[in-house]
Amino acid sequence: MSYGDDGVPVTERMTGGAVADAAALVARLARAGDALRHDGRLPPHWVTSPHPLLLMVAQNSHIVLVAPAIVWDRGRDLLKPFSERFAQEGAMLVLMGHPRQGDFAQAMNKGLASIVSEDPSPDELHVAVFRALELLEAKVHAESRARSLRRYRYEVAELVDIARAMTTERDVNKLLSVVLEKSRFITGADAGSIYVVEGEEKNRRLRFKLTQNDSVHFDAREFVIPLSNRSIAGSAARSKKPINIADVYELPPGSPYGFDKSFDQKIGYLTKSMLTYPLISQRDEVIGVISLINKKKEPHKLLLSPEDFEEQVIPFDERSEELLGLLAAQAGVSLENTLLYDEIRLLFEGFVKASVEAIESRDPTTSGHSRRVADLTVELAKAVDKDSTGPYADAFFSREDLRELEYASLLHDFGKIGVRERVLVKAKKLFDEQLELIRARFDFVGRSIEADVLRRKVRALERGAKSSELSDLDRELSSRLGELEASFQSIVNANEPTVLAAGDFEKIEQLAHETYTDLRGDVRRLLADDEVISLSVKRGSLTPAEYDEIKSHVTHTFNFLSQIPWGKMFRRVPLIAGAHHERLNGTGYPNRLRAEEIPVQSKMMSIADIYDALTAADRPYKKAIPVDRAIDILEYGVKDGHLDAVLVRVFREARIWELCDPVPASLIFR
Structure with missing residues (x-):
């Protein structure tokens, strides 16, 4: 018998001390328990009596408590041991008789499933208990679906973020790193590697590009392996299908591929579960392979001991394979686009290189000038970026802006191909x-x-x-x-x-x-x-007409470069290159632009162009001058209203010429 805090039996206190009433309640509940145990519709072991005034029907993790209504009115202490189960929606209450406290909304909120008569029949009691168990099961399924929906929404959001990250990355190596990192994240993999397919159809190879490992740090270098069925990655690439292995040390009999254990031995690691997926392009060509290693029960755990591997590593499940498949499909397209972008970039750079060589082959005495001007201009732009004072304090040049500036600087003399060579290389006043x-x-x-x-x-x-x-x-x-x-x-x-x-x-x-x-x-x-x-020319070697012809190279530069489809990213190349001979006071050419009309990139290029022309190696028509003298001449250009005073100051204070390779280099794009 249960006693309250005052030492009075709970049953008697609920019935106001009437022993006969208490005995009747207990007897009624006992009959109900016997009815549930012996009617054959419920397994007898499901029904127990944790208290004379409580019946408990337990089905797996679900319980239904049957109690007289007076327990709700005056003896809720009997329900306290089950409060946590009620709170977690793992328990429900069936009352025999109507409680005097009529707040049924509160009662249902606390777990009330139904109300039966004070002395219910076996059928009435069975239906109430069965409906309560069904309701608990429905709640479990609903919660499970809610968790699945939340997980699904989370995974979709992650895949969208991953897709956005992959589609905006243009650097191949960085893209591969993002793909591998995100693949490991959504599958809970401890480690992974990425391979890229290279070579022609008859001689294709897999190039190991990078690896990531949360538990072990080691240096990894690129290497190539044949694209064959002998390796897991090669087999996935050849079949265009994923390969999911629970334990690579226990490969199924007849597997064409094997696992090289020497890698684990070398770095002190243990590879167990592995999921390998091909990266396929829009043209249905395998362009890479991603291999994930050791799915973990708890992704944040590190695998540092044999026990960790035993406890944490599990096979990659079907959901992991589905998620990796979705990501691999996007990654294949992104990698293909990035590779194509890289090809286009190399094509652009090849065109620029060929153009510069064509320009300089017509005037060997200025060899290297275009490259040096580009280096000086780009370094000046970086220095302006760092300068936090003056009119250019808010200036910012992104990576694409700097490449645009490099292209424009390399091609600033491109229009010289429209100038007669005899004028271009004229060393004396007379031919x-x-x-x-x-x-x-x-x-x-x-x-x-x-x-x-x-x-x-x-x-x-x-x-x-x-x-x-x-x-x-x-x-x-x-x-x-x-x-x-x-x-x-x-x-x-x-x-x-x-x-x-x-x-x-x-x-x-x-x-x-x-x-x-x-x-x-x-x-x-x-x-x-x-x-x-x-x-009669008083200075230099060119007549006024020849000088005008030389000056026309800027117009030719703008016109020629305007014919090239630079795209949105580099659309200002013709404008920047075509304004490098403009002067702040409007005396420059070809359009006599004033300071506010001249792009800041062109202003920087003007300084670099003049500096290199002054300090470059001896030419037939002039001698090279020292750096300090060249800086003085730039300062004179400021006083004459030709050059930007702030940019010349930054050029001088940052000693831009010392940041560039003093030896003329071949075209190397960074």
């Missing part, structure tokens, strides 16, 4: 053939002078002239030929692309009016108009 033609004229004039003096000398001899007269003729010949040679030497001197003294230009102007008579008797000028214009 070689022009100087040779002038030399021929001077030689002709010299021969004409010799012929004239000789005729006069013959006539003098014929009339018996004195020897002094003949000597005078010889001196005249020598003098006139000397003056002629001196005049030609003046032309040779004026042909050098240096700053000339005023007297040199006067000499050229004088020679421009000199004439001679050709073999046909026509009077011609010693220097043609175009030769005089060339020799």
Whole structure:
């Protein structure tokens, strides 16, 4: 008999101390228990009596308590031992008789399943208990479905996030790392590896790209294995089907593949369960294989001892295979797209490399200029990124922005292919053939002078002239030929692309009016108009017309690059490359843009272009100058309103030239 805290038996206290009433309650409940045990519809062992006023029907994890209504009204302490089961919806209550407390909503919330009569028949009691057990089972199924639905929603959300992560990654190695990491995450795998298929159809191989392991850290290098059925990965690739192995040390008889135990022995690991899945492209071609190792009961646990492997490692279940299949399908498409993107990138870089080589082959003296300008400009952009003050404090150049800037810088002189090569490589004021033609004229004039003096000398001899007269003729010949040679030497001197003294230009102007008579008797000028214009150039080697032709390379650059489908990512390449000769004060070319109209990338490229032109190795028309002098000239460009003061400051303070390879490198894209 149960007693309350006051020492009074619970049964008597509930009936107000009436012993007869208490005995009647106990007897009624005993009859109900006998009815449930002996009617044959319930196994007898399901029915027990934990208290004289309680019957308990237990089916597996479900229990139904049968009690008189007075227990609900005045003896709920009897139900306390089962409160946790009620809270977890693992127990329900059937009352015999109507309770006096009529708050049935509260009672049902506490686990009340039904109410039967005070002295129910076996059928009435059986139906009530059976319905309560059904209701418990339904609740379990509902909770199970709810958990499955929550898990399903979670998995779908994870797969969506994984798909988003895979489709936005353009670096092959990073993509493979994401695929492997996410595959292990959704399946609870401790480790895994990824292989990529390479080679032609008859000589295909699997290249091991990377591995991940939560429990053991080790260095892994890439290697290749034949794509054959002898390896698990190769067999999955050849069959285009997944391979799920519960224990690789106990492979089924007749398996064509084996497992190399030396890897486990080398790193101190134990491979047991393995799930291998092929990565298939949209063209139904296997392009990779993912292999997951050791599914764990508790994914956060590490496998550090033999006991850990024994306790934690389980086979990959059907759901894991389904999830990996969904991820592998997406991963195959993403990997194919990334590989295609990589091919396109290599195609772009090959085009740029070929274009730069084409430009520089036309002007070998500037070899390496494009690469150096690209390096300087990209490093300057990175330095501007780090500068937290001034007008460019908020500037940010992403990886794609830097590649766009690199392409534009490499191709900033692409338009030179539209400039005549003889102008492009012109080292002197006169072209070689022009100087040779002038030399021929001077030689002709010299021969004409010799012929004239000789005729006069013959006539003098014929009339018996004195020897002094003949000597005078010889001196005249020598003098006139000397003056002629001196005049030609003046032309040779004026042909050098240096700053000339005023007297040199006067000499050229004088020679421009000199004439001679050709073999046909026509009077011609010693220097043609175009030769005089060339020799009168005060600085450099180009005439105004030739300089305009050189300047046109920027327009050609923009026009040529605009014909290339750069795509959205690199769409500004033509604009950036085509504005590198614009000046802040509007005096640049080709469009005389002012500061606010010039892209900041072009402003940076202008600084890099000028710096390299000044400091590059000696060229036929100029000498290389020291770095400090080049920086001074850049500062002069700021004062003249040509260059951006902030960008020049960053260039100087960051010593950008020291961040670049001083040796001209072949095109290496990073």
